[in-house]
Amino acid sequence: MRNHACFMLFVKVALGMGILVGVWEAQLDYDYYKSSCPDVENTVRKAVLGVILTDPTAPAAFLRLLFHDCQVQGCDASILLDSKPAKGNSEMASGMNLGIRRLETIHSIKEKLEAKCPGQVSCADIVALAAKVSVAPSGGPDIQIPLGRKDSTTSSRQAADVKIPPSNVTVDTLLDIFKSKSLNLEESVAIMGAHTLGGGHCLNIVDRLFDRQPDDQINPGFGVILRLLCPTKTPLTNLTVVPNDKTPLCFDNQYYRDVLLGNGLFTIDSRISTDQRTAPIVRQFAADSRRFFRVFTSAFVKLSSSNVLTNEEGQVRRKCNQVN
Ligand code: HEM
Ligand SMILES: [Ca+2]
Numbered sequence: 510m511r512n513h514a515c516f517m518l519f520v521k522v523a524l525g526m527g528i529l530v531g532v533w534e535a536q537l538d539y540d541y542y543k544s545s546c547p548d549v550e551n552t553v554r555k556a557v558l559g560v561i562l563t564d565p566t567a568p569a570a571f572l573r574l575l576f577h578d579c580q581v582q583g584c585d586a587s588i589l590l591d592s593k594p595a596k597g598n599s600e601m602a603s604g605m606n607l608g609i610r611r612l613e614t615i616h617s618i619k620e621k622l623e624a625k626c627p628g629q630v631s632c633a634d635i636v637a638l639a640a641k642v643s644v645a646p647s648g649g650p651d652i653q654i655p656l657g658r659k660d661s662t663t664s665s666r667q668a669a670d671v672k673i674p675p676s677n678v679t680v681d682t683l684l685d686i687f688k689s690k691s692l693n694l695e696e697s698v699a700i701m702g703a704h705t706l707g708g709g710h711c712l713n714i715v716d717r718l719f720d721r722q723p724d725d726q727i728n729p730g731f732g733v734i735l736r737l738l739c740p741t742k743t744p745l746t747n748l749t750v751v752p753n754d755k756t757p758l759c760f761d762n763q764y765y766r767d768v769l770l771g772n773g774l775f776t777i778d779s780r781i782s783t784d785q786r787t788a789p790i791v792r793q794f795a796a797d798s799r800r801f802f803r804v805f806t807s808a809f810v811k812l813s814s815s816n817v818l819t820n821e822e823g824q825v826r827r828k829c830n831q832v833n
């Protein structure tokens with residue numbers, strides 16, 4: 510299995526990358542559950558590894574879930590709330606959350622943790638941990654993250670509509686988004702390396718393929734393949750998924766090599782390979798996966814610690830889909 514080969518290939522690098530990034534978000538704590546739920550990380554890891562056995566694309570789902578949670582109101586598990594009282598007002602009802610999956614795994618991890626340490630572990634920390642423990646088994650760095658996020662009591666579809674960037678977002682907006690979470694330029698390019706895993710629906714690609722003005726950032730050969738995979742704007746466009754890079758189960762720097770060759774799946778992937786500010790960094794990561802892993806690690810800690818609720822600002826939901 511490619512995933513396994515990838516794991517073997519990168520195990521040394523991953524081990525070498527277990528560096529602690531300084532606690533940048535002062536209110537979170539690397540030892541937060543030391544006495545209240547010491548086994549929390551292993552519980553999440555075991556559950557995620559179990560899921561990967563039957564669904565090797567699950568790590569991609571957990572990484573994207575974290576981004577989409579953190580992007581709306583901060584990393585507060587708002588994405589898991591069902592809408593009440595108004596139907597259809599959950600974040601998941603937003604079209605921007607098309608393809609978000611594996612929420613059921615988060616709910617089942619929560620049930621396990623409620624049995625072990627009732628009322629202790631927030632859903633927001635579970636979302637962050639599920640993403641974190643997804644990276645190393647895919648061949649990426651072993652990241653340490655601080656914990657202690659609390660869960661929100663609110664969520665709204667409209668916020669997701671506005672805050673989650675579309676596939677054709679500009680580099681300016683991308684840099685603004687990550688700057689607001691304290692990521693520097695290099696970290697902003699590194700966090701996009703999450704697109705080394707998983708894939709996207711044709712729906713998010715077809716606009717690049719069939720408009721009268723062909724997208725000149727797509728390599729012509731790759732364009733032919735994409736037009737074959739995503740033939741027309743039909744209902745199927747909502748269903749077909751195309752891989753993000755050539756190694757979608759492997760957390761490697763292939764994404765950067767692909768985008769440099771004009772094989773970026775989304776408009777934004779192509780844009781970072783040509784924008785004067787980001788292109789030199791894309792080239793560095795394409796040539797040096799250790800560097801990509803190191804910068805991705807610090808970027809991940811910042812993203813997953815952004816706009817968190819701590820202490821009395823939020824709650825530890827007993828069920829992740831509803832407030833207490
Ligand atoms: C400007 C920023 C970003 C844009 C515009 C963007 C856009 C997208 C789009 C359109 C998809 C395809 C969704 C689908 O059609 O199913 C996608 C997939 C994905 N994104 Fe992003 N993304 C961004 C940043 C990020 C970040 C920061 C992460 C994680 C840290 C991330 C992780 C992923 C992953 C892992 C997938 C594949 C999901 C799967 O296979 O289920 N993305 N992204
Ligand atoms: Ca959120």
Ligand SMILES: [Ca+2]
Pocket residue numbers: 704705706754755756757758759760761762763764
């Ligand atoms: Ca890859």
